[in-house]
Amino acid sequence: MAYATKVRYSLTPAFAYFLSTIMTPASTMPWLDTYLLGNTLIDATHREFVEAVNAMLAATERASFDICLDAFAAHAQRHFAEEDRLMAESGYGNAKCHVDEHHAVLTSVNEVRVLPDERRFAVGRRFAEELARWFPGHLDAMDRGLADWLVQHATGGAPLKFTRALGRR
Numbered sequence: 001m002a003y004a005t006k007v008r009y010s011l012t013p014a015f016a017y018f019l020s021t022i023m024t025p026a027s028t029m030p031w032l033d034t035y036l037l038g039n040t041l042i043d044a045t046h047r048e049f050v051e052a053v054n055a056m057l058a059a060t061e062r063a064s065f066d067i068c069l070d071a072f073a074a075h076a077q078r079h080f081a082e083e084d085r086l087m088a089e090s091g092y093g094n095a096k097c098h099v100d101e102h103h104a105v106l107t108s109v110n111e112v113r114v115l116p117d118e119r120r121f122a123v124g125r126r127f128a129e130e131l132a133r134w135f136p137g138h139l140d141a142m143d144r145g146l147a148d149w150l151v152q153h154a155t156g157g158a159p160l161k162f163t164r165a166l167g168r169r
């Protein structure tokens with residue numbers, strides 16, 4: 001069941017509105033260098049994902065949230081289509097689960113976008129928080145395998161990843 005569908009059953013409009021009036025500004029989703037997978041295209045897209053989620057988390061009223069939600073939807077379409085294409089073109093063997101998970105997120109985004117005005121902001125904010133929780137697991141379980149496969153497919157070797165050592169200059 002897609003996320004927005006689950007939320008629909010657990011949040012009445014009145015409760016969703018109540019939440020929207022008492023919720024403190026949502027926390028941000030920090031970028032972590034551990035998200036880097038060594039593929040320039042995928043890494044750049046993942047930075048955009050974090051920025052798009054943060055924009056939704058930072059929106060404090062309905063109109064600005066709607067703009068950020070639309071921007072995230074456009075990002076997600078491109079992000080997932082890009083990875084789906086890379087899997088298809090390279091003959092990646094573990095594509096089905098990965099593609100299915102992308103599809104589930106896109107379905108949820110679209111469900112949130114068509115919610116009535118009075119519910120979309122509150123439910124959408126919860127959805128953005130859920131995306132922030134979902135992303136690290138998806139990256140580790142699926143995107144990392146794809147990035148490694150793309151290097152192996154192209155060169156026969158494993159990708160090189162350069163990250164900063166925290167606390168050093």
Ligand SMILES: [Fe+2]
Nearest residue numbers: 046079083143
């Ligand atoms: Fe990704």
Ligand SMILES: [Fe+2]
Nearest residue numbers: 083098142143
């Ligand atoms: Fe992915």
